Amino acid sequence: MTTTSKNKILDTILSQVSGKPSFMDMRNSSIESLQRTGLPAIKDEEYKFTSITKKLENSISDFSVAKKTNLDSDLVKSHVFEGFEGDLVVFNNGFFETELSSLSNKGYVLSLISESNPKLLGKIAFSEKDPFVALNNISFEDGIYIKVPKNQKVEKPIMFFFLNQSNEGQVIQPRILIEVEDNAEVTFLEDSISLDDNVYFSNTVTEIKVGQNSQVHYNRLQNEGKNAISVNNTETDIHRDAVFTSVVISLSGDMVRNNLSLNLLDSGCEGNMYGLYLLNGKTHVDNHTNVDHTKPHAQSNELYKGVLADSSRGVFNGKIFVRQDAQKTNAFQQNNNILLSEDAIVNTKPQLEIWADDVKCSHGCTTGQLDEEALFYLRARGLGKEQAKGMLLYAFTGEVMDHIADEAFQNHIVSIVQNRLGSNF
Amino acid sequence: MSKDNKILEELTSKDYEHGWSVNLEADEAPIGLNEDIIRWISAKKEEPEWLLEWRLKAFNNWLTMTEPVWANVHYPKIDLQGLRYYSAPKKSNKPKSLDEIDPELLQIYERLGINLNEQKRLQGIAVDAVLDSVSVGTTFKETLSKLGIIFCSFSEAVHEHPELVKKYLGSVVPMTDNYYAALNSAVFSDGSFCYIPSGVRCPMELSTYFRINAANTGQFERTLIVADEGSYVSYLEGCTAPKRDENQLHAAVVEIYAAKNAEVKYSTVQNWYPGDKSGKGGIYNFVTKRGICAGDHSKISWTQVETGSAVTWKYPSCILKGDYSIGEFYSVAVTNNYQQADTGTKMIHIGKNTRSRIVSKGISAGKSQNSYRGQVQVMKRASNARNFSQCDSLLMGDRCGAHTFPYIDIQNPTAKVEHEATTSKIGEDQLFYCNQRGISTEDAVALIVNGYAKEVLNQLPMEFAVEAQKLLALTLEGSVG
Numbered sequence: 001m002t003t004t005s006k007n008k009i010l011d012t013i014l015s016q017v018s019g020k021p022s023f024m025d026m027r028n029s030s031i032e033s034l035q036r037t038g039l040p041a042i043k044d045e046e047y048k049f050t051s052i053t054k055k056l057e058n059s060i061s062d063f064s065v066a067k068k069t070n071l072d073s074d075l076v077k078s079h080v081f082e083g084f085e086g087d088l089v090v091f092n093n094g095f096f097e098t099e100l101s102s103l104s105n106k107g108y109v110l111s112l113i114s115e116s117n118p119k120l121l122g123k124i125a126f127s128e129k130d131p132f133v134a135l136n137n138i139s140f141e142d143g144i145y146i147k148v149p150k151n152q153k154v155e156k157p158i159m160f161f162f163l164n165q166s167n168e169g170q171v172i173q174p175r176i177l178i179e180v181e182d183n184a185e186v187t188f189l190e191d192s193i194s195l196d197d198n199v200y201f202s203n204t205v206t207e208i209k210v211g212q213n214s215q216v217h218y219n220r221l222q223n224e225g226k227n228a229i230s231v232n233n234t235e236t237d238i239h240r241d242a243v244f245t246s247v248v249i250s251l252s253g254d255m256v257r258n259n260l261s262l263n264l265l266d267s268g269c270e271g272n273m274y275g276l277y278l279l280n281g282k283t284h285v286d287n288h289t290n291v292d293h294t295k296p297h298a299q300s301n302e303l304y305k306g307v308l309a310d311s312s313r314g315v316f317n318g319k320i321f322v323r324q325d326a327q328k329t330n331a332f333q334q335n336n337n338i339l340l341s342e343d344a345i346v347n348t349k350p351q352l353e354i355w356a357d358d359v360k361c362s363h364g365c366t367t368g369q370l371d372e373e374a375l376f377y378l379r380a381r382g383l384g385k386e387q388a389k390g391m392l393l394y395a396f397t398g399e400v401m402d403h404i405a406d407e408a409f410q411n412h413i414v415s416i417v418q419n420r421l422g423s424n425f
Numbered sequence: 426m427s428k429d430n431k432i433l434e435e436l437t438s439k440d441y442e443h444g445w446s447v448n449l450e451a452d453e454a455p456i457g458l459n460e461d462i463i464r465w466i467s468a469k470k471e472e473p474e475w476l477l478e479w480r481l482k483a484f485n486n487w488l489t490m491t492e493p494v495w496a497n498v499h500y501p502k503i504d505l506q507g508l509r510y511y512s513a514p515k516k517s518n519k520p521k522s523l524d525e526i527d528p529e530l531l532q533i534y535e536r537l538g539i540n541l542n543e544q545k546r547l548q549g550i551a552v553d554a555v556l557d558s559v560s561v562g563t564t565f566k567e568t569l570s571k572l573g574i575i576f577c578s579f580s581e582a583v584h585e586h587p588e589l590v591k592k593y594l595g596s597v598v599p600m601t602d603n604y605y606a607a608l609n610s611a612v613f614s615d616g617s618f619c620y621i622p623s624g625v626r627c628p629m630e631l632s633t634y635f636r637i638n639a640a641n642t643g644q645f646e647r648t649l650i651v652a653d654e655g656s657y658v659s660y661l662e663g664c665t666a667p668k669r670d671e672n673q674l675h676a677a678v679v680e681i682y683a684a685k686n687a688e689v690k691y692s693t694v695q696n697w698y699p700g701d702k703s704g705k706g707g708i709y710n711f712v713t714k715r716g717i718c719a720g721d722h723s724k725i726s727w728t729q730v731e732t733g734s735a736v737t738w739k740y741p742s743c744i745l746k747g748d749y750s751i752g753e754f755y756s757v758a759v760t761n762n763y764q765q766a767d768t769g770t771k772m773i774h775i776g777k778n779t780r781s782r783i784v785s786k787g788i789s790a791g792k793s794q795n796s797y798r799g800q801v802q803v804m805k806r807a808s809n810a811r812n813f814s815q816c817d818s819l820l821m822g823d824r825c826g827a828h829t830f831p832y833i834d835i836q837n838p839t840a841k842v843e844h845e846a847t848t849s850k851i852g853e854d855q856l857f858y859c860n861q862r863g864i865s866t867e868d869a870v871a872l873i874v875n876g877y878a879k880e881v882l883n884q885l886p887m888e889f890a891v892e893a894q895k896l897l898a899l900t901l902e903g904s905v906g
Binding site: 358362 | 495805818820822823824825826827828829830831832833834835836837838839840841842843844845846847848849850
């Protein structure tokens with residue numbers, strides 16, 4: 001079963017590669033790697049609770065790459081959230097649209113990967129990381145490369161704006177490579193919009209290098225259509241004394257898988273990961289995070305929270321590796337879940353692997369429901385049941401949303417969440 | 426620092442206390458594994474036809490299975506065909522009383538500190554001792570039988586209580602459960618059987634002592650404990666093996682069945698030979714232990730102190746099927762030198778208002794790897810399930826590893842599940858505080874570690890707690906890196 005469909009997906013993809021001679025080394029080694037591993041089956045430990053391959057087999061009828069769809073600047077503008085100030089990088093079914101984007105190019109350089117041929121491509125997100133990285137390596141058509149030079153602070157946030165719609169083919173494979181040199185600072189926002197409710201499969205790979213003493217803040221909102229299937233691999237290399245912060249807010253979609261991996265390569269670096277999944281319907285969101293402490297005196301913080309209604313499913317797997325050299329590491333991880341319905345499922349696996357002795361590592365994980373006494377307290381003060389519930393859930397989710405870097409983006413997300421909580425999902 | 430290293434060296438060079446073997450004449454099966462060997466074992470034990478069939482069925486199942494590789498342990502492939510599957514001390518032809526037991530055998534147990542003689546009366550423990558594959562003698566049989574309690578070797582139970590064995594054997598750990606459980610089902614040699622009738626509170630601690638004496642043998646014992654409605658029993662298990670260069674395999678199965686209102690407390694102190702300091706030899710301990718709280722308000726509690734074995738692969742689990750049933754797991758796992766342990770528990774909540782508690786304390790020193798792997802599963806109809814898990818790791822030295830793999834799968838919104846884990850080392854300030862008050866570093870470490878593991882040690886019955894504390898001190902004195 002798996003073998004045939006593996007071949008089906010692979011065959012389609014391989015037939016498309018032949019026409020594109022660029023990055024052949026990377027593509028060839030990824031083809032080898034993917035032929036060896038295949039797409040993940042349910043037996044694979046990493047995809048134990050998320051049968052993404054099966055989902056793809058059942059939902060996607062056309063594995064060819066989606067063509068660009070018809071967009072105009074008014075349409076784009078209508079989807080950008082209110083109060084946005086910054087640079088807009090528009091992707092049309094994964095293809096960068098120069099005309100529709102608005103770029104100040106202040107403090108950074110943006111180019112097409114095919115034009116600039118960056119050396120770093122595929123070096124942070126290499127095929128062995130995940131089968132879907134290999135898939136993207138093999139078949140992405142083009143992507144963008146952003147370079148923030150030394151000692152630059154990019155004042156305004158840069159937003160990656162994905163507009164997706166299945167259009168003669170259902171596979172969308174965006175590729176982003178970000179290289180932040182030493183002593184620089186930049187904030188990225190990411191928003192994905194489904195233009196209709198049709199099925200598509202988006203397989204994004206984002207590679208980020210955070211140079212010495214730099215600060216990068218990456219904020220991602222996932223609020224796609226109810227049939228969207230999306231896999232995101234975000235791979236980061238963090239260098240000495242640098243700080244990288246990621247916030248991922250997942251609100252909808254059919255099946256969403258996020259692999260976030262932070263490689264803390266030197267001492268003094270800091271990695272922060274915040275995540276919120278607020279789900280209803282049949283949405284299935286899977287967050288796999290991986291922090292690798294390789295050198296002493298680094299720290300990582302992680303907080304993921306989930307609220308699950310209807311027959312939604314939340315999966316969390318947080319791995320913390322502390323290598324032998326990484327003495328004096330501080331690593332903290334927490335995952336809290338609230339189940340609101342009998343059909344909702346939570347699978348969580350907070351995982352610690354430690355080879356150094358002088359470290360402080362802890363993880364905590366809870367699954368429960370709203371505190372009856374807190375509810376009673378609010379109701380005794382005249383709040384309706386739904387209102388009280390919404391208020392408590394908002395307080396629960398707020399802890400994650402507080403970490404969103406851009407104020408306008410934060411307001412936008414808060415208002416969506418409040419609407420959802422107010423209407424009781 | 427140099428002092429610490431010295432102490433560490435002393436400790437790591439400390440010899441395995443129980444590493445002696447006695448030349449007993451043994452009745453052995455030929456080396457190898459096939460249907461004939463199974464028939465041979467079964468015939469040797471004069472087993473009824475149905476049990477032989479059960480064994481053969483298990484064997485055929487086992488043939489279709491593959492060795493599990495998911496555990497976080499590494500060892501060379503075991504040549505299961507190169508093992509001897511049955512080894513019995515020759516002169517043990519059904520002793521009627523302790524006087525008839527080979528004095529040399531008794532001597533072995535005396536050296537282990539297990540005294541089969543009436544001295545045990547003072548301590549009030551009934552012991553069923555298993556040497557290699559055969560159960561040697563059971564003390565206090567009469568006292569127990571007056572209460573209707575059956576406590577005997579497994580082979581005896583097969584002959585005298587076939588209906589009970591037939592009913593419960595494989596009911597908790599089916600023969601197809603996993604690779605090693607299937608192997609055990611096919612070739613198990615002996616073990617203990619225990620049945621506590623309705624409403625009886627067992628007046629003494631029941632105890633089994635395992636020892637592997639012969640070379641090149643695997644020990645495959647099978648323990649079955651059945652606690653009928655409203656009964657209570659506390660069961661102890663201890664293990665040692667002599668020093669040998671080659672690795673020996675121990676693949677046991679323990680099944681516990683708790684009916685309505687019954688309570689079973691199962692404690693283990695495992696001290697199999699861990700191999701020498703370069704990681705040579707030692708026991709491979711691949712054990713399947715599982716209990717089912719079948720009736721309402723039943724309770725199963727596992728307590729384990731794991732200090733031995735080269736490789737440990739062990740997950741004592743509870744299936745909480747009855748409403749209001751309770752599962753508990755308390756564990757201290759210590760690894761040193763090249764030992765590897767992958768241990769933890771599974772709590773499967775099926776019934777309503779079920780509760781479980783997991784307290785796991787891992788201590789790794791030397792070049793060892795210590796993993797906690799646990800699963801808490803709340804099924805859809807298990808309303809108001811409650812779980813609390815705590816798994817802490819203590820690292821000594823910078824060459825060892827501590828790993829935590831907790832799986833938490835919740836399908837019911839009324840469940841309250843909490844998991845907490847920390848990893849740390851013994852703080853220099855803590856040691857300094859003790860030193861300042863005249864406590865030597867060595868004693869301070871023992872003190873701190875004992876405090877760290879106290880929550881678990883407190884769960885052990887008196888006699889075992891003393892042994893466990895000694896074992897801990899032996900492994901940990903001065904291991905601070």
